[in-house]
Amino acid sequence: MTTLPDAAVRADEVGQRPTRIVVDLDALSHNLHALRIHAGVPVMGIVKANAYGHGLVPVARHLQAQGAEQLGVAFLEEGVALRRAGITLPILVMGGIFGPQAAQLIAEDLEITVSSIDKLRQVEAAAQALGRQATIHLKIDTGMERIGVHSYHAGPFIEAAVASRWCRVKGVYSHLACADDPASPMTRQQLGRFLEACAHFERIGAPMPLRHLANSGGLLHFPETHLDMVRPGIALYGVLPDPAAQPTVALRPVMSLVSQVVYFKVVPAGHPVSYGATWAPKADTRVVTVPIGYGDGFPRALSSRGEVLIRGRRHPIVGRICMDQFMVDIGPQGTAYNEDAVVLIGRQGDQAIGCEAVAQAAGTIPYEILVGLNGRIPREYVGGAQEPGSR
Structure with a gap:
């Protein structure tokens, strides 16, 4: 008699549960292409939180097959799961990181959100120890008060990152707090703060990295926030982010x-x-x-x-x-x-x-x-x- 370990009985051994989530990959393809056409710039498909409940690995595989330029996740574990599944697209880990995670982020070829000079130094130390340059995106706080250097203090932060031998600044970004509501004045305020912070690259004669700001709300309502790349999350899955949101793109529920x-x-x-x-x-x-x-x-x-x-x-x-x-x-x-x-x-x-x-x-x-x-x-x-x- 064979004894199964705990939780070893698979669903296909006992019959499919009548309750299920059906994920329409054709609808996902439609949304990706419609949002790219609307934005006119590359798309970072956000697949954090199990791809908004749709399934992290299957959704990421499909987005990669459909030509998404980049993926975004919240945590190291999500990025590692994608690498283990054979995903080769660039993957940005957008959440705040702990210093001890820096080495694994670099080893897994994951792009790192650097949100302060202290975090920059931690990533530099890990990269130097590995003998391998880290790819980073600088996080600027333009109004969320979550993570990131305040836009009005961004100059020294940008200078330190540009001068780093062990970090390559691929991107600079912020997050919109109120873009789900097209009537909110805060989005344009945040855009102005972000562009002013980004101007520091030009002031010091450094190349401008990839600027990305627009989440689903920004993508749908504020074309001036599209910049060099957009980061659709919930819109990618065919759902509007808020009752105030406008269906400016014909999306299909996934x-x-x-x-x-x-x-x-x-x-x-x-x-x-x-x-x-x-x-x-x-x-x-x-x-x-x-x-x-x-x-x-x-x-x-x-x-x-x-x-x-x-x-x-x-x-x-x-x-x-x-x-x-x-x-x-x-x-x-x-x-x-x-x-x-x-x-x-x-x-x-x-x-x-x-x-x-x-x-x-x-x-x-x-x-x-x-x-x-x-x-x-x-x-x-x-x-x-x-x-x-x-x-």
Whole structure:
């Protein structure tokens, strides 16, 4: 008898879970090319946070195959995972780094965000110890107050980086705080601060590195921020970043979240449904159970607020969402059978539920919906050039 180690049973050994995320690689291709045409400059595809829930390695492989010029991640571990998967594109690690990470960043051929003179010195020391030059991007803080040297103190920082023997300054960048809202005046203020900081390269006679500033909001709303490269994140996946955002580019949603009916029953009038007895029908009604819950990252905040599609019709989620399941009221005359398809995000017939609508119902932002969907949900990739083992 063979004893399996913990967590050694794979999904394909026990059957595919009915709940799954479907990732449309053709839609991803469309968005990449549409955003590049709109911006008129190269694209750094942002694949941090498991490619916004879409799957880090499969998405990165597809973007590489589709000609993305660069990838961006948040952490060292994400960059290492991509290198282990055979991704050869330039990869910028955008988060703040710890000094001990510098050597591995250089060894893995990852581009490093340098956000202060102290960080520069740490990277220099690691590069010298390895006998290998580091590729860096300088981070300028123009208003986020997160990481980076303040734009009005950038001169000495830039001079130190340009003078470094062990660091090659490939890029200089900042991050826009309010670009999701096209009416916000802050974006143009940040652009002005950034350009003034970048002008220091010219003042000291140094070559201008690659300037990148525009996130999804900047790309969609502020063409003056496109500069030398753009960094689409959520827009790359066909989702608008904010209710105020304008669909200035025709994007296609890449993700669908689907499940199936697992149970059907008639609930009598006045009988409460789910934990806390927070909802009960006023008349006899038909209720179905769907096998996904907050344990998968589907927000509990959608309890008695969200909707799903079954047989092409919208139906409300009722009662509190459980860890692994939730219930849907299909009405006194509603029809549904076990294994009927349920769409939580996506299209069914002529009806659609967008990630933006789910976020609004949950009282949050689309980013949190996408990245919150965790690894318990299998990903299925359709369209595009399929990679072996990409699921």
